[in-house]
Amino acid sequence: MRELTPVQLVLRALIYVVLTAFALFMLFPFLYMLSKSFKISSDVFHYPPRLLPYSQEEVTTSDGEQAPLYRFVIEGQERQLLLADEKLPHLFFSTEEGINRDNPRDSSVVLAMPRDEALDTGLAVATGETVTIKMSDESEETFDVYDVTIAGQSQRLVEAYRGSLDKFVDPENPDIFIYANERLAEKSEYVDFRVCNYNTLLGTDLNRLLNQFTGVTPNDTDCPTQTLKLDRALINTTLVTVLVVAGQLVTSIFGGYAFSRVQFTGRNTLFVLYLGSIMIPFVVLIIPMYRLMVVLDWQNRIVSLILPWIFTAYGTFLLRQFFVSIPKEIEEAALLDGASRLRILWGIFVPLSKPAIATLAIFSFLYAWNSFLWPLLIIGEGNERNHVLTLALIRLSNAYADQPNLVLTGAAVAILPPIIVFILAQRYFIEGVTSSGVKG
Amino acid sequence: MLSQNNAPNQTTQMAIWASLVAGAVLIAALIYTGLTIIGLDVENFGNLGKPVQFFVGGLLIAIAGLIGFAAWRLWQKRTSGRFILMSVYFVVFVLSIAILLSVWGVYDSLEIFVDTIIRNSGLIILFPIAYAIYWLGGRFREGSAAQTRLTQVAAFIAMGTLVLLIVLGDVLGAINGILSTYSQPATWLLTIAIAVFGVLSYLLLMMGDELGQTPEQREAWQGWIMLSPNIIGFMLFFAGPLLLSFYLSFTNSTVGKVPEVVFFQNYADVLALEFQTMPADVNPQSGLSFGYQPLGSISLGANQLVIGAKDYLFWISLRNTILFCLLLVPMSVIPALVLSIVLNAKIPGVKFFRAIYFLPSVAAVVGTALIWRWLYDPTIGYFNYIITSVVTWLNTTFGTSLQDPAIEWLTGPGVVMFSMVFLSAWQVVGYNTVLFLAGLQGIPGELYEAAMIDGANRWRQFLNVTLPMLAPTTFFVMITTVVTGLQVFNEPYALFPSRPLPINATTGVFYLYDRGFARFEFGYASSIAWVLFAIIFMITLLQFRLQRSGAYDT
Structure with missing residues (x-):
C-alpha cells in the first residue's frame, strides 16, 4: 500500500468519522428495538431512556424471600440496602419561615422522623403550642410546634405535614438503615438481557435452550404467558413467502425464456403489454382485486395471499434481460442434439442465470415477507388464524400499547429474518438494486 | 417427440373426431354458462353489476364462437384450427385443475398445514439443519463427491421433513375428504374434463406434423405454453381487475346495493372545486355552495378568493x-x-x-x-x-x-x-x-x-x-x-x-x-x-x- 500524506490521513479519518456517525444513526432504531426486546416491563418506561436492558438486583432475606436492592450513600459510603418496611408514618418538620405558603407539602423540610418512634423515644415532643400562618390564598392554617432533638441538641420546629416514608436496611448490618421514598430512591441495577419477551410471543422456551448451549442458568424461568402470540403468524408468513417465491421463480423462468428465446407472432406486442403492466401501480387494483377475492370466496384465506402474487411482470422482465445475454450458440448446439426446450431451460439457462434468479428470489422474498396492505384488506381483523406477521404486529401494538417491550419484540421477530437473509445474500441485493437503476 | 412423426393416420382421424365432439360439448357448456351468468341476479354474482355479467358472459360466448371457428378449421385439416383448439383445451385443462384443487379443499389445507407445523414445531429445526448441510457441501470443490453427497443428504432431510409434516397433518382424513367431494356431480365433471381436455390437448399437440406444421409454428406453441401461466395470471389478476376497476369508478358500487352506473359523477365529486370572491371579513364557509368546504383563501386586498372543495379530505x-x-x-x-x-x-x-x-x-x-x-x-x-x-x-x-x-x-x-x-x-x-x-x-x-x-x-x-x-x-x-x-x-x-x-x-x-x-x-x-x-x-x-x-x- 502506498504511503498516505498527513493531509490524506486526516481526510480519511474524517471520512470514517462521518461514515460511522451516519451508520450509527441508521442502526440506532434497530439497536433500540433489540434492547427493548430484552427488557422487562418495569424497565421500559425508565426516564431518561437507556439503551441497555437493566434489572434490579435482589437479595435473599433471612426469611427466604427475594427483596430488591437500592443504592444509598450513608456517611459518605455507598451501600446497597433492601426495602425492609413500606409506608411508615413520618412527621416532617420545618421552621416557621420554611413553611411554603402555597402548599405546606412543598415546605423545606429540616428533618423527617418516623412518628411512632419519635414520640415514643421522646426525640420529638409536642409542646402543645401552635403557630398560625397566613397562606397565599388568604386562609389561615395552624401548625403544631415540637421540641425536636437533633444531634443531642433540642430545637423548636414546626410540623409541616405528615406523610410516609419507606425503610431501607443493609442486609449485612441491620443497624444501618435509612428512611426514604421508594419512588425516588436509586435502584441498584445491573445489565440483564432477558429472552422472556421472545418466549412470551413465540411460545418457545429460549431460556432452557440458552441454558443447554451456554450453561448459563437463566434467572427467570417463569415467563408470563399471553394469549396473543406470534408463532402462528410467523409460520403463516414463512409459508406464504416460500410459496410466493417458488411460484414467482417458476412463472418468471418460463416467461423469461419464452420472451427471450422463443419466436412467435405476437410475442413482442405481448412483451410491451407486459412491460406496461409494471407501470400500473397497485393502487388501481386494490378494490377490484378485493372484489374478485370476494367473488372467488377466497377472502380471509391464505391462498389469496399466494396465488394472485405468483405472477410477476417484473421478475419475467428481469430474467428475460438475463436470458437474452446468454449466447445463442450454446442453445443451438443442444437443440441440434435433439434436446427439448425444457431440457435446455433446466440444464443450461437456469444454471447459467443463478445470480439473476437469486436476485429475483430475494426481491420476491422481501416483497412477500413485508407486504401489508393486501393482507390487511383480505384477512379480517378477527381471523387471527390466518394473520401474517405485519398484521399480527399491528394487532400487537394495539393490544399492548402500554408494553413497548412486547411490541418491539414482535417488530424484531418480523424484521430480523429479512435482515439475516440480507446479510447472507448481500451481493444479490446490491446487484438487483444496481441493475434496476442502470436499466432505468 | 420427433419419433411421433409417422403416427398412423387412423389415430389422428380419431383424435380430430374426439376434439370436435369435445369442442361441441365445450361450446354448449360455455354458451350455457355465459347465458346463466348474464341471467343471474346481480347479488349472486358478487354484486358487481349487470355490465360485468354481460362482459363475462359475452366473453364466454365469444370463446365458444372461437372454438366453433377453430373446429371448422380443424375439420378442414388446417393447422391454425388445431392451434386454437389446443390452446383453448389447454387453458380449460389448467383452469379445471385449479378449480378441482379448490373443490378438493387443497387451498384450505394450507391452514391445516400450518396447524400441523405448530403441533410439531420441533421438526422445523430440521430445515435449518438441512440448509447447514447444503451450505457445508458448498464449501467443497464444485462437483466433488463430497459436495454431491452432502447436497443429497440435505435434500433428503428437507424433503423428508416436508413429507413427514404433510403425513402428520392427517393425510387419511384429507384423502377421505377428497373422496367425499365425489358425492357431488360437479367434482366428477371436473375430473372428467381434466382427463378429456388433457388428453385432447396432448393429441392435438402431437398431430402437428401430419397437418403440415412448420418448425416456426412448432416453436410458437412451445412459446405460448411456456407463457401460459403468466398469461392466465395476467388476465385473471391484472387485466381483468384493471377493467373492473375502471368500470367500478363509474358506478356507485357499495356493500349490499345493486350498483348503478353514474358515469362521471364520482370523478366530478372527487375533483369538484369552487372559486368565490368575497369580502375579507366574511367567514369563507358562508360564501360557498352547500356541501363545499373551504380549502384555503387568497387575500385580494379588501376581498378574498376562497377555494372550496366538495371532497375536502x-x-x-x-x-x-x-x-x-x-x-x-x-x-x-x-x-x-x-x-x-x-x-x-x-x-x-x-x-x-x-x-x-x-x-x-x-x-x-x-x-x-x-x-x-x-x-x-x-x-x-x-x-x-x-x-x-x-x-x-x-x-x-x-x-x-x-x-x-x-x-x-x-x-x-x-x-x-x-x-x-x-x-x-x-x-x-x-x-x-x-x-x-x-x-x-x-x-x-x-x-x-x-x-x-x-x-x-x-x-x-x-x-x-x-x-x-x-x-x-x-x-x-x-x-x-x-x-x-x-x-x-x-x-x-x-x-x-x-x-x-x-x-x-x-x-x-x-x-x-x-x-x-x-x-x-x-x-x-x-x-x-x-x-x-x-x-x-x-x-x-x-x-x-x-x-x-x-x-x-x-
Whole structure:
C-alpha cells in the first residue's frame, strides 16, 4: 500500500468519522428495538431512556424471600440496602419561615422522623403550642410546634405535614438503615438481557435452550404467558413467502425464456403489454382485486395471499434481460442434439442465470415477507388464524400499547429474518438494486 | 417427440373426431354458462353489476364462437384450427385443475398445514439443519463427491421433513375428504374434463406434423405454453381487475346495493372545486355552495378568493401526499448523493458501510414504524430526550433560557408530516445510496483523467464531471422516490396510534383505503384510485420521455 500524506490521513479519518456517525444513526432504531426486546416491563418506561436492558438486583432475606436492592450513600459510603418496611408514618418538620405558603407539602423540610418512634423515644415532643400562618390564598392554617432533638441538641420546629416514608436496611448490618421514598430512591441495577419477551410471543422456551448451549442458568424461568402470540403468524408468513417465491421463480423462468428465446407472432406486442403492466401501480387494483377475492370466496384465506402474487411482470422482465445475454450458440448446439426446450431451460439457462434468479428470489422474498396492505384488506381483523406477521404486529401494538417491550419484540421477530437473509445474500441485493437503476 | 412423426393416420382421424365432439360439448357448456351468468341476479354474482355479467358472459360466448371457428378449421385439416383448439383445451385443462384443487379443499389445507407445523414445531429445526448441510457441501470443490453427497443428504432431510409434516397433518382424513367431494356431480365433471381436455390437448399437440406444421409454428406453441401461466395470471389478476376497476369508478358500487352506473359523477365529486370572491371579513364557509368546504383563501386586498372543495379530505390528502414527496426527495436524495460520493472513495470498509446503510430498506415498514413510534414518544422517546438534553446543556452552559419544545411527534398537527417523512427518509436513503454508487461507478475514469490534464481540481471535477454524469441516475432516483412516495400507506397506518389519523398525515392511498374499506364506497374509491394513478402515471411517463428524448445522453 502506498504511503498516505498527513493531509490524506486526516481526510480519511474524517471520512470514517462521518461514515460511522451516519451508520450509527441508521442502526440506532434497530439497536433500540433489540434492547427493548430484552427488557422487562418495569424497565421500559425508565426516564431518561437507556439503551441497555437493566434489572434490579435482589437479595435473599433471612426469611427466604427475594427483596430488591437500592443504592444509598450513608456517611459518605455507598451501600446497597433492601426495602425492609413500606409506608411508615413520618412527621416532617420545618421552621416557621420554611413553611411554603402555597402548599405546606412543598415546605423545606429540616428533618423527617418516623412518628411512632419519635414520640415514643421522646426525640420529638409536642409542646402543645401552635403557630398560625397566613397562606397565599388568604386562609389561615395552624401548625403544631415540637421540641425536636437533633444531634443531642433540642430545637423548636414546626410540623409541616405528615406523610410516609419507606425503610431501607443493609442486609449485612441491620443497624444501618435509612428512611426514604421508594419512588425516588436509586435502584441498584445491573445489565440483564432477558429472552422472556421472545418466549412470551413465540411460545418457545429460549431460556432452557440458552441454558443447554451456554450453561448459563437463566434467572427467570417463569415467563408470563399471553394469549396473543406470534408463532402462528410467523409460520403463516414463512409459508406464504416460500410459496410466493417458488411460484414467482417458476412463472418468471418460463416467461423469461419464452420472451427471450422463443419466436412467435405476437410475442413482442405481448412483451410491451407486459412491460406496461409494471407501470400500473397497485393502487388501481386494490378494490377490484378485493372484489374478485370476494367473488372467488377466497377472502380471509391464505391462498389469496399466494396465488394472485405468483405472477410477476417484473421478475419475467428481469430474467428475460438475463436470458437474452446468454449466447445463442450454446442453445443451438443442444437443440441440434435433439434436446427439448425444457431440457435446455433446466440444464443450461437456469444454471447459467443463478445470480439473476437469486436476485429475483430475494426481491420476491422481501416483497412477500413485508407486504401489508393486501393482507390487511383480505384477512379480517378477527381471523387471527390466518394473520401474517405485519398484521399480527399491528394487532400487537394495539393490544399492548402500554408494553413497548412486547411490541418491539414482535417488530424484531418480523424484521430480523429479512435482515439475516440480507446479510447472507448481500451481493444479490446490491446487484438487483444496481441493475434496476442502470436499466432505468 | 420427433419419433411421433409417422403416427398412423387412423389415430389422428380419431383424435380430430374426439376434439370436435369435445369442442361441441365445450361450446354448449360455455354458451350455457355465459347465458346463466348474464341471467343471474346481480347479488349472486358478487354484486358487481349487470355490465360485468354481460362482459363475462359475452366473453364466454365469444370463446365458444372461437372454438366453433377453430373446429371448422380443424375439420378442414388446417393447422391454425388445431392451434386454437389446443390452446383453448389447454387453458380449460389448467383452469379445471385449479378449480378441482379448490373443490378438493387443497387451498384450505394450507391452514391445516400450518396447524400441523405448530403441533410439531420441533421438526422445523430440521430445515435449518438441512440448509447447514447444503451450505457445508458448498464449501467443497464444485462437483466433488463430497459436495454431491452432502447436497443429497440435505435434500433428503428437507424433503423428508416436508413429507413427514404433510403425513402428520392427517393425510387419511384429507384423502377421505377428497373422496367425499365425489358425492357431488360437479367434482366428477371436473375430473372428467381434466382427463378429456388433457388428453385432447396432448393429441392435438402431437398431430402437428401430419397437418403440415412448420418448425416456426412448432416453436410458437412451445412459446405460448411456456407463457401460459403468466398469461392466465395476467388476465385473471391484472387485466381483468384493471377493467373492473375502471368500470367500478363509474358506478356507485357499495356493500349490499345493486350498483348503478353514474358515469362521471364520482370523478366530478372527487375533483369538484369552487372559486368565490368575497369580502375579507366574511367567514369563507358562508360564501360557498352547500356541501363545499373551504380549502384555503387568497387575500385580494379588501376581498378574498376562497377555494372550496366538495371532497375536502381528498384535496387535503392529495396535498399531504405531494408535500410528503416534496420533503422526501431532498431528505433522501441529498444525503444519499453525499454518502455515495464518500463511499466511492476507494477506501477499505466501503462495503461494510454500504451494507449498514441498506439495512433499513429490507425491513418491513410496519415494523420500523412501530420502532419509530416509540422513538418519537413524547415522554420516554429518544428524540425528545436528546432535545431536552441539548436544551438543558445550552441553558446551563451559556445561561440562555431556551424553552424545551416538548414536541408532540405523533399528534402535533404541524409535526406529523415531518415525523413521517423522517422515518421514510431513513428507510430509503440506503437504497438510493446504492443506486447512486452504481451510477458513480459507471462514470468512465478517462473523463476524470481528461479533467485532471485540463488542470481541474477535485471540486471542479465534481462540478463538471461527476454531477452532469450523475444526472440520469439522480433523475431516476428522484422519480422512483416520488412514485413510491405517492403510494405511501404503511407509514401513516403504522406510525400513528390514533384513529382517525391526524388530518395532516392522511395520505392519498390512506384516504382511498378509508373510503373503500372503512366506508365500503367501492365506486367512489375506485375513482380516487384512478385520479392517483393519473398523477403517478404522468410522472412515470415524464421519466420515460426524458429517457427516450436523449436527456440522458451526455
